[in-house]
Amino acid sequence: MMRRFGFLAVLAASLTGCGTSPTPDLYTLAAKPGPVVSTRKLSVELRRIGIAGYLDRPEIVRGTVDYRLHVAGNDRWGEPMAGMLDRVLTEDLVERLPQAAVFAESGAISTKPDIVLEIDIQRLDADADGTLVLLAQVAVRPDGQIARASTIRLTQPIAAQPAGTAEAQVAAMSVALGQLADRIADSIAH
Numbered sequence: 001m002m003r004r005f006g007f008l009a010v011l012a013a014s015l016t017g018c019g020t021s022p023t024p025d026l027y028t029l030a031a032k033p034g035p036v037v038s039t040r041k042l043s044v045e046l047r048r049i050g051i052a053g054y055l056d057r058p059e060i061v062r063g064t065v066d067y068r069l070h071v072a073g074n075d076r077w078g079e080p081m082a083g084m085l086d087r088v089l090t091e092d093l094v095e096r097l098p099q100a101a102v103f104a105e106s107g108a109i110s111t112k113p114d115i116v117l118e119i120d121i122q123r124l125d126a127d128a129d130g131t132l133v134l135l136a137q138v139a140v141r142p143d144g145q146i147a148r149a150s151t152i153r154l155t156q157p158i159a160a161q162p163a164g165t166a167e168a169q170v171a172a173m174s175v176a177l178g179q180l181a182d183r184i185a186d187s188i189a190h
Helices: 002-018 082-095 166-189
Strands: 025-027 040-046 059-065 068-077 100-106 115-126 131-142 148-157
Touching: 025 166, 040 082, 059 166, 082 100, 082 115, 082 166, 115 166, 131 166, 148 166
Parallel strands: 025 068, 040 100, 040 115, 059 115
Antiparallel strands: 059 068, 115 131, 131 148
């Protein structure tokens, strides 16, 4: 009886090992330093960032080419994309607007803001040439006024070393978000 139990335990352990897949590599976007913009003391609320549905997935979207979506099979985000964008862009704006109190609508802080910032990310992936493309619609709404809306398209080369890796793409995405924060901070200041 003990031999039979031991054999079944070994068989179960070996079958469990056969069905496992490699541990995914997890990535996160990072805030990037940028130019400081002078403003009066004000509060800026970043509304929850809207993202295109194809980006809202655990896998990193590498690109869209010839109507096909290319995702990285084992390269995944370490947190949900929308929350990560909120966190990183808020951090980018805090650095660029040191006189302002910048907070995300999705966070625990709530107050009546002087400026409401709304962003919709339409694209954040590589094109056929391997260049990262960030396409965003941005609306800056001072308290009680009509929003100033614009479409911002930024491109960022994906570093050659290491060529074509998820790490290089995530780094390019972080730089592009920093550039978006530069544009937004400038818009808030003027």
